[in-house]
Amino acid sequence: MTATKKDYYHIGLNDQQVNESREKNGTNLLTPPKRTSLWKLYLEKFEDPVVRVLLVAAMFSLMIAIIENEYAETIGIFFAIFLATGIGFYFEYDAGKKFDLLNAVNEEIAVKVLRNGKIQEIPRKDIVVGDIVILETGEEVPADGELIEAISMQINESNLTGEPIVEKTTDESQFDEEATYASNMVMRGTTVVDGHGIMEVLRVGDATEIGKVAKQSTEKNEEPTPLNIQLTKLATFVGTIGFSVALATFLVFFVKDVLFASSLEYEGAAQVKLIGPKIISIAAILGLMIASIKMWMPHKFSEAINRRSSWFWTLIAIFSFLIAAVAGFLAYGLDKTELDNWQSYMAVFQLVLKYFMMAVTLIVVAVPEGLPMSVTLSLALNMRRMLSTNNLVRKMHACETMGAVTVICTDKTGTLTQNLMQVHETKFFGLKESGVLANDKISSLIKEGISSNSTAFLEESSENDKPKGVGNPTEVALLLWLNSQNVNYLELREDAKVYDQLTFSTERKFMATLVQSSLLEGKKILYMKGAPEIVLGKCKQVILGDKVVPAAEYRPTIEAQLLAYQNMAMRTLGFAYKIVDASTPNDCVDLAAGNDLNFLGVVAISDPIRLDVPAAVGKCQSAGIDVKIVTGDTPGTAKEIARQIGLWTEKDTERNHITGAGFAELSDEELLDRVLDLKIMSRARPTDKQRLVQLLQQKGAVVAVTGDGTNDAPALNHAQVGLSMGTGTSVAKEASDITLMDDSFNSISTAVMWGRSLYKNIQRFIVFQLTINFVALLIVLLGAFIGTELPLTVTQMLWVNLIMDTFAALALASIPPSDEVMKEKPRKGTDFIISKQMRYNILGVGGAFLVLLLGMIYHYTGNIGDMSVHNLTVFFTTFVMLQFWNLFNARVFGTNDSAFKGIRKSYGIELVLVLILAGQFLIVQFGGKVFRTEPLSLSTWAAIFGLTSVVLWVGELLRLFKRLKSNKR
Numbered sequence: 001m002t003a004t005k006k007d008y009y010h011i012g013l014n015d016q017q018v019n020e021s022r023e024k025n026g027t028n029l030l031t032p033p034k035r036t037s038l039w040k041l042y043l044e045k046f047e048d049p050v051v052r053v054l055l056v057a058a059m060f061s062l063m064i065a066i067i068e069n070e071y072a073e074t075i076g077i078f079f080a081i082f083l084a085t086g087i088g089f090y091f092e093y094d095a096g097k098k099f100d101l102l103n104a105v106n107e108e109i110a111v112k113v114l115r116n117g118k119i120q121e122i123p124r125k126d127i128v129v130g131d132i133v134i135l136e137t138g139e140e141v142p143a144d145g146e147l148i149e150a151i152s153m154q155i156n157e158s159n160l161t162g163e164p165i166v167e168k169t170t171d172e173s174q175f176d177e178e179a180t181y182a183s184n185m186v187m188r189g190t191t192v193v194d195g196h197g198i199m200e201v202l203r204v205g206d207a208t209e210i211g212k213v214a215k216q217s218t219e220k221n222e223e224p225t226p227l228n229i230q231l232t233k234l235a236t237f238v239g240t241i242g243f244s245v246a247l248a249t250f251l252v253f254f255v256k257d258v259l260f261a262s263s264l265e266y267e268g269a270a271q272v273k274l275i276g277p278k279i280i281s282i283a284a285i286l287g288l289m290i291a292s293i294k295m296w297m298p299h300k301f302s303e304a305i306n307r308r309s310s311w312f313w314t315l316i317a318i319f320s321f322l323i324a325a326v327a328g329f330l331a332y333g334l335d336k337t338e339l340d341n342w343q344s345y346m347a348v349f350q351l352v353l354k355y356f357m358m359a360v361t362l363i364v365v366a367v368p369e370g371l372p373m374s375v376t377l378s379l380a381l382n383m384r385r386m387l388s389t390n391n392l393v394r395k396m397h398a399c400e401t402m403g404a405v406t407v408i409c410t411d412k413t414g415t416l417t418q419n420l421m422q423v424h425e426t427k428f429f430g431l432k433e434s435g436v437l438a439n440d441k442i443s444s445l446i447k448e449g450i451s452s453n454s455t456a457f458l459e460e461s462s463e464n465d466k467p468k469g470v471g472n473p474t475e476v477a478l479l480l481w482l483n484s485q486n487v488n489y490l491e492l493r494e495d496a497k498v499y500d501q502l503t504f505s506t507e508r509k510f511m512a513t514l515v516q517s518s519l520l521e522g523k524k525i526l527y528m529k530g531a532p533e534i535v536l537g538k539c540k541q542v543i544l545g546d547k548v549v550p551a552a553e554y555r556p557t558i559e560a561q562l563l564a565y566q567n568m569a570m571r572t573l574g575f576a577y578k579i580v581d582a583s584t585p586n587d588c589v590d591l592a593a594g595n596d597l598n599f600l601g602v603v604a605i606s607d608p609i610r611l612d613v614p615a616a617v618g619k620c621q622s623a624g625i626d627v628k629i630v631t632g633d634t635p636g637t638a639k640e641i642a643r644q645i646g647l648w649t650e651k652d653t654e655r656n657h658i659t660g661a662g663f664a665e666l667s668d669e670e671l672l673d674r675v676l677d678l679k680i681m682s683r684a685r686p687t688d689k690q691r692l693v694q695l696l697q698q699k700g701a702v703v704a705v706t707g708d709g710t711n712d713a714p715a716l717n718h719a720q721v722g723l724s725m726g727t728g729t730s731v732a733k734e735a736s737d738i739t740l741m742d743d744s745f746n747s748i749s750t751a752v753m754w755g756r757s758l759y760k761n762i763q764r765f766i767v768f769q770l771t772i773n774f775v776a777l778l779i780v781l782l783g784a785f786i787g788t789e790l791p792l793t794v795t796q797m798l799w800v801n802l803i804m805d806t807f808a809a810l811a812l813a814s815i816p817p818s819d820e821v822m823k824e825k826p827r828k829g830t831d832f833i834i835s836k837q838m839r840y841n842i843l844g845v846g847g848a849f850l851v852l853l854l855g856m857i858y859h860y861t862g863n864i865g866d867m868s869v870h871n872l873t874v875f876f877t878t879f880v881m882l883q884f885w886n887l888f889n890a891r892v893f894g895t896n897d898s899a900f901k902g903i904r905k906s907y908g909i910e911l912v913l914v915l916i917l918a919g920q921f922l923i924v925q926f927g928g929k930v931f932r933t934e935p936l937s938l939s940t941w942a943a944i945f946g947l948t949s950v951v952l953w954v955g956e957l958l959r960l961f962k963r964l965k966s967n968k969r
Contacts, residue, residue, distance in 0.1 A: 009148055009198075012114035012132040021128040028127040028143055028204040030211050042089045055081065111142045131201040135192050137455075137471060144208040145199035147184045152195035152503045154472060158413045160187055160209060160710055161632030161685075164421070164607060165473060165571075168197065174507060180632055180685065181209075189710055189729065194455070194472035194504070210710045213686050225397045225720060226404035226702055227759070230833040231375070234766070237834070242777075249781055378758050378765075378813035386738070386751070392726075398737035400762075401721050402704065403755025405625055406826045407696050408748065409689065409715065410706040412631035412641055414725060415745060417607040421473040423481040424570055424608070427561055428601035430543040437485045442543065444519040445577050446600060449527035450478045451492035453513040455503070458483060458490075472504075474571060477605045492518065499524070499586035509534045512588045514580065524580040526591045532562055532574030532602050538592060539576050539599040551599055561602060569640035570604040614645045616746040621646075623752060624825035626701075630681045630689050630715070635659060638682040647679055660684040663692070671695055689715035700829055706740075706748060708732055723748060749822070756824070757817035760894060765812045767838050768890035772800070772883055774846040779853060796876050796931055799923060800883070808887060811912040815891065816902070841893065845951075849882055873924055873933040874940065880920050881948035884913070889955040896962040899952060 013021065046055070058078055065074040110121040114132040124142045127133065133142060141155070153168040161180040168183055169175070175183040186199055188208040205211055379396035386393050393399055413419050426435045430442035437443040456471030458479050467483060469476025482489050495518035504511040510530025517525050528535055542554040565572050576597040584591070617627050627647055631638050635657065642648035648656075655674065660683040663671070675695045681688065689705070693715045696703050705712065705719040708728030713735040716722030724736035725743045733739050740747045834842075856878065860871040867875065888899040891909070903909060921941075927933040936944075 009132060009200075010114075011117045013128070013130050014116050017130065018115065018128050021130050025129040025203075025207070026205050027125060029125050031206055042085065046085060109140070109142075111139075112136075127201055127204055129201050129204055133199050133201060134196075135186070135199060136196045137192050137194055139192050141186045141188055141190045141192070141199070143188050143201045143205075144203040145186055145201045147186060148198045148200055150184070150195065150197040152505045153192065153197045154194040155186060156191040156193045156473075157181070157187070157632075158419065158709055160190060160213075163632055164413055164419065165193065168195075169505075169507070171507060178683070180683070194475075213710050213713050225401045226827075226829060227375070227397055227400045227762075229829065230831075234833050237832075245777065245781060375762055378761050378809075381813055382754055382758050386754070392739040392741060393737070394739070395737045398721050399751075400755050400758050401702070402738075402748075402751040403753075403757070403759045403821075404702045404827060404829075405704045405721060405752060405755070407626045407628060407701045408620060408704045408706065409628045409630050409693060409696075409719070410745070411709065411712050412629055412633055412638060413607065414708040414727065414743070415706050416613050416629070416641055416645060417609050419607060421477040421571070421605050422608050423477050424568075424604045424606040425565075426481070426601065426603050428575070430545050430600065432545065437482075437487065441520070442545075442600070445525075445527075446575070447482065447487050447489075448492050448496055448515070448517060448519050448525075449529070449575060449577055449600070450482055451487075451489040452496040452498065452515045453501075453511060453527040453529055454479065454489075454493075474573065474605050478573075478603065481603075500588045502588040502592070504530065510538075510592075512592050514586055514588050514591065520579075524582055524584070526578045526580055526588065526597070528576045528578075528592065528597060529573050532558065532572050535574035535576050535597075536599055538595050538597050540596045542599040548598070554599075558599075558602065565602075565604040566636070567640070568604075568606070569634075569637035570606045573603045573605065575600040575603070609641060609644050610745060612744060612746040616744075616749045617645045617647060619749040619822060620752065623749070623822045625752065626676070628679055628681070628692075630684050630692060632660075632684055633682060635680075635682040638680045642680055652679060656680065657682070660688045663688050668695065668698075672699060675699060676701070686710075686712070686714050690718050693719050702826070702829065704748070706745070708743070723751075753819060753822050754817045756821035757815070759827070760821065761812050761815050763833065763835070763838060764815070764890050764893045765808060766834065767841055767893050768808055768812065768883075768887060770834075771842050771846045771849070771886065774842055775849045775853065778846075778850050779857075782854065796933075799919070799931070800880060807912045807916055808883075808890075811887060811909045812890060814909065820895070837894070845886065845889075852882075853879065869932060869934050870936075873936060874944065876931075876933065877920060877924055877936065877941075877944050878948060880916075881944055882951060884916055884920075885949055885951040887913075887916075888952050892959070896959050896966065898959065899956060 058074065058081065062074050065071045109124045111124050111127060112119055112121055112134040113127070114134070115122075119134065127142050131143075132148070133145065135141065135153075147153070147168060147170050150168045150170050155166045155168050157163045157166045157180070163180070166179065166181075167176070168186060170184050172184075181187060186197075187210065189210040203209075203211075379399050382399040383393045383396055386399065410416060428434075428442065428446055431446075432438065432440065437447060454471075454475045456469055456475035456479055458467040458469055458476070467480065469479065479489050497516040499514040499516065501514070502508070502510075502512040508530070510528055512526060512528045514524065514526050517523050528538065536551060536555065536558060539551045541548045542551055542558070544554075562572055576599050578591065578594075578597045580591060620627055629638055629642055629647065633641075639648050639657065655677055656679040658674075658678060658681050660681065663681060663684070666674075672695060675692065676699055678692075681692060684692075689707075689712065693703050693705060697720075703719045704721040704723060705715045706723045706725075707713075707716055708725035709732060710729045712724075713729075713732050716724060716732060717735040721738065722736035723738045723740055724732040726739055726741035727743055728739075738751065853875070856875050857867075860867045860875065891903075892899050892901070923931050924933050925935045
């Protein structure tokens, strides 16, 4: 080190150098993630595939509304669109506000630096590269830097590496070669848990390790959610069916009434000839079909089509129309009898427009307007429920995505473990009862030795009246153990007069304190604790109750005990003492060098697993979800934790474990063959976790990542669902989709249950709505062939849609979660949201409704061709009541339960049912001309109510039969 460098270390930067460094290297602030603007956040809701199909239907409906001057149906569709998108926008905006409050970071924390030769305190954000920073116990490292001086320094790096205690030194001979970061380097966001030191700042702000990780954690994740994939397939399916049926219906009538007609009448005028108009009409229809080919052509036949843009097909359509139109005009001009007969064009146009409007009606009927609202309400309700249990959901789709998760990658410290060092077991060989302190001499030595030979403290906490520790975590664990034995450590420490103290260092690996004892008649006693092999090496004998044995003789027993603890991933401490003659100099170094101490025993300290974790992990595994531990800790510790939670078994081999270094050495191809078998990744770095997530996704896995540290942030961001802990870092929470405020791994299995139940609720709504859409679609289609249309007015259809949309969405979206879903395996990503069972139900129930309703149409029209207002009212009420009773069946679809089971727990379904009945009664009895109804007698009401209820009772009988059948097995 040059003299100049020495001077710099004693003076620090001057004001000019500070400004120059700030201009060159930037400020010590992490660039906050760019927030989505409110208008963009709202527009994102229109990316929902079903909402897009609904917008197309709304445009067609608006065309009809303009022609017929009837806007009620169009208003209803737009209302459904804006309600669904509005609800989604509000809940995500509200969650974002709560998150910002939760995640407020104070950059004004004071940091001690050396500038202009003086020590001064400045805000953390004002630190610059080159600053000399003084670090003390309990302080957070403000930037990345190199240690100039380190005295007994230990750093908590769990936020970056998962390691709660890492020893730091400037002595190269003591460097840990396996450490994630060099032993003389300290990183922003880590905390000094013991000792003190001085650092030179090398990197600030975004250039720090935590800054790099934060940048990766805010990169946009383009991975689509499983629900979005399913809804895209559903939208394509519904759109294809709707457009195909509408096109087929239009072509049937066009061919029958236009192409094969020799002439038409127009407004009572004479028969007009149609050669030219036919050719032009065909050209227009052909052009429209080509322009919309991507909408109605089934996907499996349209790979080549989809490679071309919509503009390409639009230009082809216009070109085709122009060529055919020229041909049509030429043909028209050759027919001299039609030279001035413009009425022929108007006659064809009028008929084509009529059939086009019929086709558009079919498209509007086919589209499930209520689906986006049902999905949004389901997600929003779950979002609220999770918030009430202190689980903050930032992105609504994360609620459902949890139900599709097949792999959970979890960190260890703070997630599986309590991130709190505790005494696991004590082996003080001289105690009469193992692990229990009494009033004998050995107990007094242990009490006073732990109390006085320590720099840690306990402070009272209002939370459950449990004390919290300040200082070295292992020392805190020892003081907590004393506290649990009803020993007042502070009183013993104050009563023991300290002559000399030798603090712990990485070089010595022990701590020693010379005191005048308050428990043993004022004797001068040297207490020592540290690495067991070091402490035992300084001992002459081992205390075994009433006798003592030579240390060399008892060493194998102690080493066997230490090995057993090490295999359990425990940290161990050895304890010894020596009674010193009163005239001996007060020098701990000389006293310790005598190697004549008495060995008391060892203590095993661990970071215990959370009590609820083994059961929660088992629940996830039984639900078909793989759990993988990804930690920066050592292989031994990671395997032991995995064993304790039931993840690592005797059958597992090294194929199921990998280190971060080994992981980095393998290619993607090699890892893809092994990645699903991995259970543990130890010594992992942030980039390793992210790469693991992406490889799992390549294998088709739906991945959830849990973590509380900055090192978890990239993986949290790139997973389909990121779950951060409420006590985690701001970077981790920023990258996540859900924040578990209670830090409970058990909440993860609960979130999976809610997600799966939510998906079931969405499927129930689809069954309910598509059954009605199927019936309405075929009534319009078949009614057109038999000379009638759907005998419901626009206002009546608006009420039916209100039942299907808002009311049914509220009823089915609010069904509470069931533990039964955790017995199922995760659904496959390739599965269609409409399952085989759903198809059978839609076609079976819908077919029965269709036969009944077409029979009513046929019976009521008879020879007249039109229904009376009374018959229309009966038909309308029957149509609604069929939906009413089918809502009961849809509520328990997919189960064998009675439709009445748990109905009071469904958060308002009773109110929904009452609203439907009351609304229908008021419309029928008092709707009059607005709803084209007339009052029905009580006997008619009773007949409709009783006969349509057969829908429910048939469903109940079928479910009863299935229950009896399953009970016999």
